[in-house]
Amino acid sequence: MSDKIRKIEGITKESTQAMIDDALAAYPEKGRKKRAPHLAPNDAASGCASVKSNKKTVPGVMSARGCAYAGAKGVVWGPIRDMVHVSHGPVGCGWYSWGTRRNLMSGITGVNNFAMQFTSDFQEKDIVYGGDKKLAVLLREAKELFPLAKGISVLSECPVGLIGDDINSVAKASSKELDIPIIPCNCEGFRGVSQSLGHHISNDTIRDYIIETREFAEPSSPYDIALIGDYNIGGDVWSAKSLLEEIGLNVKSVWTGDGELEKIAATHTVKLNLIHCYRSMNYMCKVMEEKYGIPWLEFNFFGPTKIRESLRAIGARFDQTIQDKVEMTIAKYEPIMQAIIDEYKPRLDGKKVMLLVGGLRPRHTIGAYEDLGMDCVGSGYEFAHTDDYDRTAPEMPEATVVYDDPSEYEFEKFAHALKPDLIGSGIKEKYVFQKMGIPFRQMHSWDYSGPYHGYNGFEIFARDVDMAVNSPTWKLVKAPF
Amino acid sequence: MSDKIRKIEGITKESTQAMIDDALAAYPEKGRKKRAPHLAPNDAASGCASVKSNKKTVPGVMSARGCAYAGAKGVVWGPIRDMVHVSHGPVGCGWYSWGTRRNLMSGITGVNNFAMQFTSDFQEKDIVYGGDKKLAVLLREAKELFPLAKGISVLSECPVGLIGDDINSVAKASSKELDIPIIPCNCEGFRGVSQSLGHHISNDTIRDYIIETREFAEPSSPYDIALIGDYNIGGDVWSAKSLLEEIGLNVKSVWTGDGELEKIAATHTVKLNLIHCYRSMNYMCKVMEEKYGIPWLEFNFFGPTKIRESLRAIGARFDQTIQDKVEMTIAKYEPIMQAIIDEYKPRLDGKKVMLLVGGLRPRHTIGAYEDLGMDCVGSGYEFAHTDDYDRTAPEMPEATVVYDDPSEYEFEKFAHALKPDLIGSGIKEKYVFQKMGIPFRQMHSWDYSGPYHGYNGFEIFARDVDMAVNSPTWKLVKAPF
Amino acid sequence: MSNLLGLEVKKIVETTPEEVETVKNWINTEEYKEKNFARQALVINPAHACQPLGAQLVAHGFEGTLPFVHGSQGCASYYRSTLNRHFREPAPAVSDAMSEDGAVFGGQNNLHEGLENAVALYKPKMIAVFTSCMPEVIGDDLTAFIKNAKQKSVVPKELQIPYANTPSFNGTHIHGYDSMLVSILQTLTEGKQIEGRCTGKLNLIPGCDFNTGDYREYKRILKEFGVPYTILADIGDTFDSPCDGTYNIYAGGTKLDDAADSINGKATIAIGPYSTPKTFNWVKDNYSGKHVSMPMPMGIEKTDAFIMKVAELFGKEVPASLKNERGRAVDAVTDSHQYMHGKKFAVYGDPDYLTGYVSFLLEMGARPHHILCSRGSKKLEKELQALLDGSMYGKDCKIYMNKDLWHLRSLIMTDPVEAIIGDTHGKFAARDAGIPLFRFGFPVFDRVNKHRYPIIGYQGVVNMVTEICNKFIDIKDETCEDRYFEMMR
């Protein structure tokens, strides 16, 4: 699909730019100047970003962005199931991110998975006298109470970096004392522009503290791969992994959905890194390529079209046995997918969707919507960089609006203008648009449904999109009096 | 207890009679004349009824009585688990008595127990043209749909007797045709004065159609007994049966709680009939004594005192092995009972209870209340006869009021006068007295609790009585403004 | 052989576990369903009571009115205990205890003695007489009996004694409701119509509704509208009275004067066409003002219709508070549609409840897969089918008239659904099928306070959506594997 340039009736560069200007009109001078470069009509053919990105958030505009801690604890570390993740600082950050990202985990909570909220609960005295002593005590308590934990992460919240604590040395000392990997991550929320720096700091921390400290017990095989950048939202990893195994590959470790510390540590021995969320994990793919010669391949498991493309691209990196299995798998699932499309497409054909998600899905899910006959009339990221926007240009129809870190004001204005049949974004946006009678699906958390990755994911995705767009409840919104 | 005559402070023959007269004052002349003989102070020493009973209900006074159908279907037939009981007539009677009596049953509903609502659902045309043809079809359908049923009862509702149907001959013919016992019971609701005639007709029906049609497969033993007049309210039979087995007896059949038709039919071979509810089943005890020489013994499993007396009386009918087991059982449970009394009696000592139940419990449960230190200040039956009231006199304290088939007006007046701490009666009375802030326990259905029979029953009974009397919720009834 | 059956004495043969297992599986099969649906005579687990119960409900809806069963005393105790168990409230009613002699000589003596005693003991402002089987079969002439009672001054001349023939052998409790209501209104309004007089009030007939919360909801809605009203047969207080240390035998009910004056009302809305046909026809011919018959306002659309009709009849704008309330209900509906969308339900109950359940479910995108009424009609079937045809979610839903809950069991065991909407009697089928039962109907014996939470109106929508969605989520939390047990739902 991404080769042919699609057009949306009524949407031109001019109409989009006019819509953008109308939105920018409300800004004070300085704000408008900062925001303008981040909003633009898509140039499908160019294959490169039509907007600026990864810039400091403009104060006071109601951005959807989170912080570095959210990128570190929420995105990268949280999903690793067999580690105790300590939110180091006051009680809030860990509490707000407790279980809200839906990175599901196998195992028994508190025994061999630690889907819980650990914190040093900084009080005034910790700010004044520093938290390092408390950290050391805390690490001992964690080790004692959770003996099956394979490691402990110490994830810094804002105050830690401001009061000059040295969690790196505490981690080092305690790691030796307790004979367990203790990983310090300086992901203070005030650092950087968004969650993105949190991903980057975490990738570096894996590079410095984890990779190459373990080896797989079983002998390696030519089909060993690692699934990078899948966080098991609603079970996505379980769906993607079973599909990769069906085409004959051994998924030796997953970064980091339902992740296991030791398998992440032994990933330097795989043959190929398959990366789904480019934004959050491209750093370590590049490191593993440089240091261990592991090639990496971006792939897309949203919707039958993209799945087919990806399976074949993956197959091409392996021998005939894998490629045969790829074709068998495609042949097996395509009729099922076609049946799904036949059931839902008639009710979704030509419907318009607008997306605003984090760093991957604003482009990666467009294929799945198009498989159902829907058109993406606007998309944008909270924390993407230029390389993301480059990849987005061919995925979106010509001249449709691209918005980088849009304010709620801008997003509302665009929605009023474009009148989408569905908006895919986050919990902070959901009820704003549902009040307007616009159907909505959370595309961060799959609105507590999923998985959406892989073939069984598409079945659930299609059902949910049809449910949202065609629910009779929307017909009740307009009162008859 | 029943030998020593108890007195209640402030209650004399005169005070009770005054209270009665005050209640009767509201009646018209004719009503008063009919009601007066049914209300009297108890003459504990006389050992005989102080009131008239088993008379036609006075119209319009709001009696608590039910009808013959209720006595037949509700009390006797309903609890037999492996028969299909057909409420023959319009839809109401069967529907109102569907599952409301709490005669619990083992087995799988619709497979080998039939705790359901079967009816011929008489329409106008069945009144006009008679229901016999419909009955025959219905019996075939029941046999086909419920192959494991051991028998079918046909329980007449009012219209059947008025339109001259002949269910006896239909039953006879169908029984042969379908090779299954089909038992007709002419318990039309308008017959007799209360549920009592329904018991009697049902006992006669067992005499004429069931007893002696089966034999136990296993050889008889000297310890074979039948448990008569226990309907497994809230599991009473299971509690009583386990206690009787603990003292070495074989409970060969139960009339009719969790009852099995064939075992009832083979009861003519037991050594002793133990009867709990004298009123509903004394008829067949007398028949079995006359026809099969089976002695029978009234016993009382309410509260440790009565249980001890009963176990010893039962033991006396058997050899030393049984009597030793009786003593061992008493020794085993009495400490447990004492612990219960120690826990609850301090909070119940001296509290006053008034009772109005069916045909047994107004006298039979007094012992259990007294074991907890409570005093019965008034009792009476819906449908007892003179022989019941004879048995009641020694159980109640001197001069306390005895009321036969009291109207709601009389019962309220007595409650206002006596100010009981607890009233034990039925669902029709419960909320009347709770509105007055008087704690209440349903003593027909154990207020959906139980069992109350036997040693484990007393534990539940004591807990429930304490809960009702001492619930802090009653302190909320009086508003502070 | 001493028994009349002439059967030889057999040894007891216990049913074997294998036999039990075979039959246990057999009753869940298509084959059994065919046999079950082939029944002509045997009714098993019917989901309705008989006429007099509905008559007693009406009687309880009028100030100082004592329900009086002309017939067997057992009937009165059955109606009383049923209402006690559903409302967990007193339900005072008397009978004149007809028995064998009544069968021979008729029930006049019983009636007279009963009236005399009832008046003396319970000092009613009105006695509503209705009949159970006996007098109906033997054909007692109540008009005459009551006239004679007054002539013989057994009861005061001016005491109003409306009566209704409520034979148990046709229709159900909703028809008894209708007959008693029309008779009471005829009696109370006799000679009260005054040319040109208009009370300016809305007469609201709630129909055979066993939910006290609904009565309070109608009153709250009309109060928001500023429309003065008289509820005809108001059990809202009778069956939801305070516990404050005193027992008041007549704890509420429509004031008799208001009921009398209702004939001069500005407009009358009769809710629940299946339980008020006679009443509505009589009101149409005798009451001044406008007359409308409407379905129970369950779900947003039917509540809109009710609200707009009140606005239209009284020429009033819909108040902001009610518009706001509608918006909040739609908010609850859109916010939780994902928990009900596409879910299959079996629904059964009285006709007026059924049309409400089906509209509500279709509105939510849920599917009323099995719709069953144990005493339905062609008219009801047509109305339900029209609702189904109006929505894609009604597609493969089926309607079963005059079928019972044993039929329903066969349906859900052979063609499974995710939940049942009904009343306590459905709990056995729900347990066998392992699905939840939502107790919005009558009777509810095994839960507390269900009758206090309205199912009509916008608040009714929020109550039903909340109970259904939260139960489905409860089940998900209680049955999912550990790895799918999570914070967010």
Next chain:
Amino acid sequence: MSNLLGLEVKKIVETTPEEVETVKNWINTEEYKEKNFARQALVINPAHACQPLGAQLVAHGFEGTLPFVHGSQGCASYYRSTLNRHFREPAPAVSDAMSEDGAVFGGQNNLHEGLENAVALYKPKMIAVFTSCMPEVIGDDLTAFIKNAKQKSVVPKELQIPYANTPSFNGTHIHGYDSMLVSILQTLTEGKQIEGRCTGKLNLIPGCDFNTGDYREYKRILKEFGVPYTILADIGDTFDSPCDGTYNIYAGGTKLDDAADSINGKATIAIGPYSTPKTFNWVKDNYSGKHVSMPMPMGIEKTDAFIMKVAELFGKEVPASLKNERGRAVDAVTDSHQYMHGKKFAVYGDPDYLTGYVSFLLEMGARPHHILCSRGSKKLEKELQALLDGSMYGKDCKIYMNKDLWHLRSLIMTDPVEAIIGDTHGKFAARDAGIPLFRFGFPVFDRVNKHRYPIIGYQGVVNMVTEICNKFIDIKDETCEDRYFEMMR
């Protein structure tokens, strides 16, 4: 060795099922409980959030008010998403996105740019500024910053910008609520006190209450009383607004003029002493009329106290409608006491909710066996102990201050109870213990509409009794043997 830890490369050793089984049982033991309670530094599953969340709740309670987080943008998104998930409603708030440069130069530039943009885009009537960690650690002087903003006319002079220091490293969200509320009231009432003027109104401060149903219930009660009122920080509509096709960013809140004039009120009742101490002390010293601080009116007795205080403050009789409502609540309580009597509960939550839960349970004859507050105080402990001492059902109940939900798990696994009253976060402990969780507190992410059903007032009692009793009966129906499965409960 390329990693910094200097650990030699080990083979992966999978945890064995036996090890998992051992530890699985070990964490339920008394021994583990001792270790768990010996914790000094590690907090696990705490049951409270940080101060700014409470400040944001207050800000949403005022007309046209935009909550403004001075600090990191991530905090604002966390507070917003938490409120979104609990209320299933929008929660508009901005931050001035402080980052590394803020750490060095302070946040003035961010604040000014933020205020300017916020005013331009969202046209608030008031901006309520509160702080997250960064400005608190580096010591930003917000008084000066805001004064400079007005001087540099970054924002209109007359725009009211109250602010509060809400450091996350002490107290919880209820203390942030208090600080922000007192600051807003000080700002709005500045210069508004007029000698001798009395609005005749009751100022009601609901305290840190996340249940929109409670706000509606307070209003309904005061309307029944005929007492004019101003709710101070009214989120009743903001977080329960209609879905009617339009998005209104400021969907409700206390009118600013009313709040300003509240200083001249006839009386002020501050509900929830633990979440309004600063506010109440300031009100006492500055507001005219009488001032009373009262606990959350949960349960009959505490609701009686609230009703009588309103009656006393306004010299009014308690209206018949409320007396009647009390009677109906007592009726519900007495009719279902058997389902709760003697049952053991574990309860946790904010202090003001806890005193309410404990009173309600003791009133019902139930036993609040484990009482836990993850940020409690000596004062709270004393008040709770006094409640326990006042009832025989409080006998062997214990209070745990400053303990978390991992402590609670040890308690209920070693000393079992029949249910937990708390919020969504308790679901993991409840699942391990196999007992139901009643979600009366905050936050509730995994059920719908819990916040719409009041838990205060007489209706609150009926709601809690209904949910608890019906769940216990559900469990009985779902777990009993076939032979105990019956119609009646």
